Amino acid sequence: MIQQLINKIQKTEAPIVVGLDPMLDYIPEQIKEKAYKEKGETLAGAAEAIWQFNKGIVDATYDLIPAVKPQIAMYEQFGIEGLIAYKKTIEYCKEKGLVVIGDIKRGDIGSTSAAYAVGHLGKVTVGKNTYKGFDEDFATVNPYLGSDGVKPFIDVCKEEKKGLFILVKTSNPSSGEIQDKLVDGKPLYELIGEMVSEWGREHMGDSYSYIGAVVGATYPEMGKILRKLMPKTYILVPGYGAQGGKAEDLVDYFNKDGLGAIVSSSRGIIAAYKAKNYEKFGPEAYADASRQAVIDMREEINTALVKGGIK
Template sequence: MIDRLIRKIQEKNNPTVVGLDPRLSFIPQWIKDENFEKYGKTPKAVAEAFLQFNKEIIDHIHDLVPAVKPQIAMYEQYGAEGVEAYIKTIEYGKKKGLVIIGDIKRGDIASTAEAYSKGHIGRVDIEGEEFEIFKEDSITINPYLGYDSIEPFLEDCRDYDKGLFVLVKTSNPNSGQIQNLSIEGKCIYEIMGDLVSQWGEGLKGSSGYSRIGAVVGATHPEEAAKLREIMPHTYFLVPGYGAQGGNAEDLKACFNRDGLGAIINSSRGIIGAHRMVENKERFKEKEFAMAAREAALAMKVDLQKVIG
């Protein structure tokens, strides 16, 4: 998986992942109205509207970016129908050649972790018949419960060439509350970094990078630099660019000298581009995905400055 991701990053010369985190306020009125007419003002209508919106976004960016990252919370909040739209979004993205990073941040133990793993990146066995349910290429997971919450995922990563991004240092304002607690001069996020690096040791691709990556926020560049040093073979999934306040300069620390080692996420900045004041005049309502394409192009140019 990690080699495939890197190949796509290199082909497209663009280390961007577009976050597919739709919310109702992002969906153009005509899409909402079409679906409300069919299904009423129901979770089903929202789920269908999300899927229609995502497909159009994917159609307009799939030649530009290597990967998309749907955030399951946005779908799950609408129940089973939302989850169905999440899965269909993944299927559509894969059909268009994109690597799918499922932002699910699951974290549980033993047989429960195994259930998440089998459902999302492995196979579910129903009395001899095997099913791929969610079909992500890679997922995010939360390590607060320790190694036995990670282990079942490692097996499926090995068996099905899948990947993980383990939360190490997140981009939110209060991330330091736990993650920056310091033990004999070492912060929790550094200790986590060490662990994630170890866990990924046996799962390196031919690129030298491991299938076990880390989530490292763009909003803390000095910390990213420290982690880059601790984890030279770990790919970073980097949230916080754009809307959350990180800029291209801050991202430098996330990359290795080979220009690899990080993939930068933008969600609202791309899928919500049509809502920006300056774009409202330039794009018709039906052209919302062209605004997303333009934003993705601008981000690509911005990132060139960093890795170029």
């Protein structure tokens, strides 16, 4: 799956993943009105609105991008109905040929991580049959419990030819409270980066490992160090745009082959029609605004990569 992701990045010339993190506030009124008319102002109504909103954005952007990253929390907040919309979104994105990165940030003790891995990336056995629960292509994983909490995910990825992005340095303001603490003179995120790199060496695709890392766009100096520390690791880079990450900051997350990083943007793309730059599209054409935002983001990143000598 990592090679499939790389192929699609090369084909689209867009090292971009669109974060499908739909807040109800992002969804244009006409979509909410229609959904609530059909299903009421209920969890099912909210889930229908989310699904229709996502579908519009996917239809308008799937030819431009390699991958999407639905954030499961944004669905889970609507309970079962929300999770049905999450699953439906995954299925639809896969039909459209997109690679799906489930932003689930799960992680637990071994037997429990195995259950998460099976439910999101693998197959569960019931009697003589096997079933796929959510069936994302990649998942994000929290490493705080150590290797026995991560290994079950790696095992399932190996079997299913899928992949992971393990949290190394997250994009949020307080990520340093734990992740930056010095351990033997080195920040903890470097230690975790070394662990990820080591797991990656044992689980290689053609040119990159299918065990990737998450490093926030908001910490470019750390991204530069982590890039060197994890040469064969694909880096998922959240925090671009709305969270403050800029295109020129991203250059050091890439390798000299022009690969090695995929940049995530959520609000900046899915709620583009609400931003000054794209307000001319209006809520009816929200998906066209998203398409334009993807084109602009691709341009920004590629320009920065050319300037930075990467492309």
